[in-house]
Amino acid sequence: MxxxxxxxxxxxxxxxxxxxxxxxxxxxxxxxxxxxxxxxxxxxxxxxxxxxxxxxxxxxxxxxxxxxxxxxxxxxxxxxxxxxxxEYFQARFAFDRIRALAAEHPEWRDRQPFKSVIDGDAKGLAAAGQTGIVEILTATHAGMTTAEFDAIVADWLRTARHPRFDRPYDSxxxxxxxxxxxxxxxxxxxxxxxxxxxxxxxxxxxxxxxxxxxxxxxxxxxxxxxxxxxxxxxxxxxxxxxxxxxxxxxxxxxxxxxxxxxxxxxxxxxxxxxxxxxxxxxxxxxxxxxxxxxxxxxxxxxxxxxxxxxxxxxxxxxxxxxxxxxxxxxxxxxxxxxxxxxxxx
Amino acid sequence: MxxxxxxxxxxxxxxxxxxxxxxxxxxxxxxxxxxxxxxxxxxxxxxxxxxxxxxxxxxxxxxxxxxxxxxxxxxxxxxxxxxxxxEYFQARFAFDRIRALAAEHPEWRDRQPFKSVIDGDAKGLAAAGQTGIVEILTATHAGMTTAEFDAIVADWLRTARHPRFDRPYDSxxxxxxxxxxxxxxxxxxxxxxxxxxxxxxxxxxxxxxxxxxxxxxxxxxxxxxxxxxxxxxxxxxxxxxxxxxxxxxxxxxxxxxxxxxxxxxxxxxxxxxxxxxxxxxxxxxxxxxxxxxxxxxxxxxxxxxxxxxxxxxxxxxxxxxxxxxxxxxxxxxxxxxxxxxxxxx
The missing domain is CATH 3.40.50.1000 (HAD superfamily/HAD-like)
Structure with a gap:
């Protein structure tokens, strides 16, 4: 000892x-x-x-x-x-992810809460309420393997920048x-x-x-x-x-x-x-x-x-x-x- | 390093x-x-x-x-x-606990799965099936604080003996x-x-x-x-x-x-x-x-x-x-x- x-x-x-x-x-x-x-x-x-x-x-x-x-x-x-x-950084990750996936989901252009996220419409997003949050989480945090999710998050951390400080979120x-x-x-x-x-x-x-x-x-x-x-x-x-x-x-x-x-x-x-x-x-x-x-x-x-x-x-x-x-x-x-x-x- | x-x-x-x-x-x-x-x-x-x-x-x-x-x-x-x-030792803990609580629960004498546990009737217990297991778990693993449960388990480990080896389970x-x-x-x-x-x-x-x-x-x-x-x-x-x-x-x-x-x-x-x-x-x-x-x-x-x-x-x-x-x-x-x-x- x-x-x-x-x-x-x-x-x-x-x-x-x-x-x-x-x-x-x-x-x-x-x-x-x-x-x-x-x-x-x-x-x-x-x-x-x-x-x-x-x-x-x-x-x-x-x-x-x-x-x-x-x-x-x-x-x-x-x-x-x-x-x-x-906003919570994980919410920003989810919004960025929705926008990254939007091209594969043309139907999102006219559907809430996705439309609000794509348009950056905070009011519309707030109006979508709890149901909207669940839909965003489902679209961004489910339907892939745990390893795939890790890679998506790692890629986001490498590329995304905080809007005010202009540096990676994890810095x-x-x-x-x-x-x-x-x-x-x-x-x-x-x-x-x-x-x-x-x-x-x-x-x-x-x-x-x-x-x-x-x-x-x-x-x-x-x-x-x-x-x-x-x-x-x-x-x-x-x-x-x-x-x-x-x-x-x-x-x-x-x-x-x-x-x-x-x-x-x-x-x-x-x-x-x-x-x-x-x-x-x-x-x-x-x-x-x-x-x-x-x-x-x-x-x-x-x-x-x-x-x-x-x-x-x-x-x-x-x-x-x-x-x-x-x-x-x-x-x-x-x-x-x-x-x-x-x-x- | x-x-x-x-x-x-x-x-x-x-x-x-x-x-x-x-x-x-x-x-x-x-x-x-x-x-x-x-x-x-x-x-x-x-x-x-x-x-x-x-x-x-x-x-x-x-x-x-x-x-x-x-x-x-x-x-x-x-x-x-x-x-x-x-049997799994945790099952033995649950059965011992049922028997220890039986005096406070006279209604268990005539109710399954408790009756079988108290009488040591393995067949009766098996017949009680999944529902029986849930009832035993509820009676022995819920309804107390986490600290109270810890103390109950610690006391059992101190006093209970394995039926064949006649020594504490955690030995x-x-x-x-x-x-x-x-x-x-x-x-x-x-x-x-x-x-x-x-x-x-x-x-x-x-x-x-x-x-x-x-x-x-x-x-x-x-x-x-x-x-x-x-x-x-x-x-x-x-x-x-x-x-x-x-x-x-x-x-x-x-x-x-x-x-x-x-x-x-x-x-x-x-x-x-x-x-x-x-x-x-x-x-x-x-x-x-x-x-x-x-x-x-x-x-x-x-x-x-x-x-x-x-x-x-x-x-x-x-x-x-x-x-x-x-x-x-x-x-x-x-x-x-x-x-x-x-x-x-």
């Missing part, structure tokens, strides 16, 4: 050093002066609460010590690890959260995503973007059907049926079903994370509950109680009442995104 | 050493003479195929090298990691498979259970019995409901509804949904594992597919094509045809179970 302990510390030092190099490359005005962990986090209550929590649960012999196997940390994805405006991840993920992992935490997004969609980029392997991504999912193809090759076909919705009260259920152990640290950013935070807070032992508050219209977006996407209202009140950590993006983060990728991406 | 490489090798050496000490404690007639890995495996084709496969996928620069992150190994549970006769795990799990983990594999058994049932003992943490247990599951109790404490209540059946064609679907990455090694023991093995075999790159064949009536049980529990028929034919590894328990294993626990357990 002594070997593991040494290795764990060395690994941590290496990661911290790597993060400092990364931070230094941001150029003037950012984190150059910082020398400790979490360089993109400004000194303040939010950063202090994180560093203090990690220190307490990793101090062997201390009253709040948590063994490594129980250091489970869960993160919402949309609005917590990557951006979610002006619009929050630099301070990348540092936090690395900081936690260096301290023996296992980091998971617990998101309302589609699990198969997220797994295409989660390992590359966040260092979170597929088996640590929990999300909403559809039913798949095992099918033996005529050539004797078995495949899984994505069916147009929802298997599990990992949002709101579904998040604690998803943690129970997919992880099976109560996390000790959780981060969200919207009312959809409320029950997850409540359920985790109710466990025994030390707990860290955090919310990202989008307060920076200049560098990212500012929205909370009124936003149709990532609405943060009741959970914000509860976080204030219960003393959970609220990260004020504008005040607490000195960088938002990593530097834009060069070249083709 | 050099640090990690060194640590990984040291850890492996430590685990191999620990296994050798454990093997030596079995006493005469078992594995004392063995000095390499997998001491409870006799020299032969099965052991050779395992050691050869692990050697190939871990040899950096070799044609079959697989990076550690992709070294996913999956194991069925019933009949593969622990025994499953004379009837296969020593050679424990060694294999450790051997794989020392070589950077991540080991998962993928079983038709209930995921919440297995998670109570999987970490202690196999070193497999809850988040690496995939199984069948029921629906849970998030409920805020009057005292403000949120809980998850187990409902009498099946969410997912992780058996047969459900196993590849379960691997896709819960793990999201194709395993490179899989072990099963019955026709319920067939589609999982077929699907994994169809992937690119090196693959190891294995079946445990129960051939040892003296030390464990002998059963295959005709058994109502753990029936191995079509998968056995397919394994022979395709050259998958078939472990002949009697011939290939020099030990079956670890030494019986002492004292209260």
């Amino acid at each position: 002594a070997v593991m302990g040494r290795s764990s510390r060395s690994l941590k030092q290496m990661i911290v050093a790597a993060l400092m190099v990364a931070a230094a490359s941001f150029g003037p005005g950012t984190a150059c002066a910082q020398t400790g962990p979490l360089p993109s986090w400004n000194e303040g209550a939010a950063k202090r609460s994180l560093v203090d929590f990690v220190g307490r649960v990793t101090r062997e012999g201390g009253p709040d010590y948590v063994p490594p196997a129980e250091r489970i940390a869960v993160f919402d994805n949309d609005g917590t690890l990557w951006a979610e405006q002006p 619009l991840v929050y630099q301070p959260m990348l540092e936090l993920l690395g900081y936690l992992r260096a301290d023996g935490f296992k980091t998971f995503i617990v998101s309302g997004g589609g699990v198969e969609f997220m797994r295409v980029f989660a390992e590359r973007a966040y260092g979170i392997p597929p088996e640590q991504v929990v999300g909403s999912s559809g039913v798949t059907r095992f099918e033996m193809r005529p050539d004797g090759r078995p495949v899984l076909v994505k069916e147009p049926r929802v298997a599990f919705v990992d949002d709101g009260p579904g998040k604690p259920a998803g943690i129970n079903r997919f992880i099976g152990r109560a996390p000790i640290l959780a981060f969200g950013n919207s009312d959809g994370d409320r029950q997850m935070l409540e359920w985790i807070a109710a466990g025994d032992g030390p707990r860290f509950l955090g919310l990202v508050h989008h307060t920076d219209a200049e560098r990212e977006y500012a929205y909370d109680r009124q936003s149709p996407v990532g609405r943060l209202d009741e959970a914000l009140d509860e976080a204030e009442r219960r003393g959970w950590t609220i990260v004020d993006m504008k005040r607490d983060w000195n960088a938002i995104f990593p530097p834009a990728p060069r070249g083709g991406r | 050099a640090v990690m490489g060194r640590s990984s090798r040291s850890l492996k050496q430590m685990i191999v050493a620990a296994l050798m000490v454990a093997a030596a404690s079995f006493g005469p007639g078992t594995a004392c003479a063995q000095t390499g890995p997998l001491p409870s495996w006799n020299e032969g084709a099965a052991k050779r195929s395992l050691v050869d496969f692990v050697g190939r996928v871990t040899r950096e620069g070799g044609p079959d090298y697989v990076p550690p992150a992709e070294r996913i190994a999956v194991f069925d549970n019933d009949g593969t990691l622990w025994a499953e006769q004379p 009837l795990v296969y020593q050679p498979m424990l060694e294999l799990l450790g051997y794989l983990r020392a070589d950077g594999f991540k080991t998962f259970i993928v079983s038709g058994g209930g995921v919440e049932f297995m998670r109570v003992f999987a970490e202690r019995a196999y070193g497999i943490p809850p988040e690496q247990v995939v199984g069948s599951s029921g629906v849970t409901r998030f409920e805020m109790r009057p005292d403000g404490r949120p809980v998850l209540v187990k409902e009498p509804r099946v969410a997912f059946v992780d058996d047969g064609p459900g196993k590849p679907a379960g691997i896709n949904r819960f793990i999201g990455r194709a395993p490179i090694l899989a072990f099963g023991n019955s026709d319920g594992d067939r589609q999982m093995l077929e699907w994994i075999a169809a992937g690119d790159g090196p693959r190891f597919l294995g079946l445990v064949h129960h051939t040892d009536a003296e030390r464990e049980y002998a059963y295959d094509r005709q058994s109502p529990v753990g029936r191995l028929d079509e998968a056995l034919d397919e394994a022979e045809r395709r050259g998958w590894t078939i472990v002949d328990m009697k011939r290939d294993w020099n030990a079956i179970f670890p030494p019986a626990p002492r004292g209260g357990r």
Whole structure:
């Protein structure tokens, strides 16, 4: 065990050093002066609460010590690890996909909700309601094998650009959260995503973007059907049926079903994370509950109680009442995104 | 990365050493003479195929090298990691639970399937069919919080004894498979259970019995409901509804949904594992597919094509045809179970 302990510390030092190099490359005005962990986090209550929590649960012999196997940390994805405006990125993927398939579906030109998507008519799309969403999901997320879907998503991530930032969607991840993920992992935490997004969609980029392997991504999912193809090759076909919705009260259920152990640290950013935070807070032992508050219209977006996407209202009140950590993006983060990728991406 | 490489090798050496000490404690007639890995495996084709496969996928620069992150190994549970006769142990748990609750349910004395369970009437129970099974599952696996269910299972594991071996059920795990799990983990594999058994049932003992943490247990599951109790404490209540059946064609679907990455090694023991093995075999790159064949009536049980529990028929034919590894328990294993626990357990 002594070997593991040494290795764990060395690994941590290496990661911290790597993060400092990364931070230094941001150029003037950012984190150059910082020398400790979490360089993109400004000194303040939010950063202090994180560093203090990690220190307490990793101090062997201390009253709040948590063994490594129980250091489970869960993160919402949309609005917590990557951006979610002006629409959830997976919705943008679905709309782009409808437009890419439109040539093969001339009938869509006169049929809702497809007509609205093709025409970029937000009002018409809203009028199509829940039924419209199901039709779009069926047309874009079902009827192919799991491997085919992966390839479609990967291709979209390679080619699509965010309308405001003009860079790939999976580069619009929050630099301070990348540092936090690395900081936690260096301290023996296992980091998971617990998101309302589609699990198969997220797994295409989660390992590359966040260092979170597929088996640590929990999300909403559809039913798949095992099918033996005529050539004797078995495949899984994505069916147009929802298997599990990992949002709101579904998040604690998803943690129970997919992880099976109560996390000790959780981060969200919207009312959809409320029950997850409540359920985790109710466990025994030390707990860290955090919310990202989008307060920076200049560098990212500012929205909370009124936003149709990532609405943060009741959970914000509860976080204030219960003393959970609220990260004020504008005040607490000195960088938002990593530097834009060069070249083709 | 050099640090990690060194640590990984040291850890492996430590685990191999620990296994050798454990093997030596079995006493005469078992594995004392063995000095390499997998001491409870006799020299032969099965052991050779395992050691050869692990050697190939871990040899950096070799044609079959697989990076550690992709070294996913999956194991069925019933009949593969622990025994499953004379009935699946989870069924025995359910029957014991019915008998324990019978005093609170006088109406069960005259109602099927409960009457048959209480009287130990196998024929009556069989006559109750699928409906009977659902009623037993509802009475024993629903209507309580997830934490309450965990405590009930833990208590049963502490007190119940196997009818033939007179020892706790979770001590009837296969020593050679424990060694294999450790051997794989020392070589950077991540080991998962993928079983038709209930995921919440297995998670109570999987970490202690196999070193497999809850988040690496995939199984069948029921629906849970998030409920805020009057005292403000949120809980998850187990409902009498099946969410997912992780058996047969459900196993590849379960691997896709819960793990999201194709395993490179899989072990099963019955026709319920067939589609999982077929699907994994169809992937690119090196693959190891294995079946445990129960051939040892003296030390464990002998059963295959005709058994109502753990029936191995079509998968056995397919394994022979395709050259998958078939472990002949009697011939290939020099030990079956670890030494019986002492004292209260």
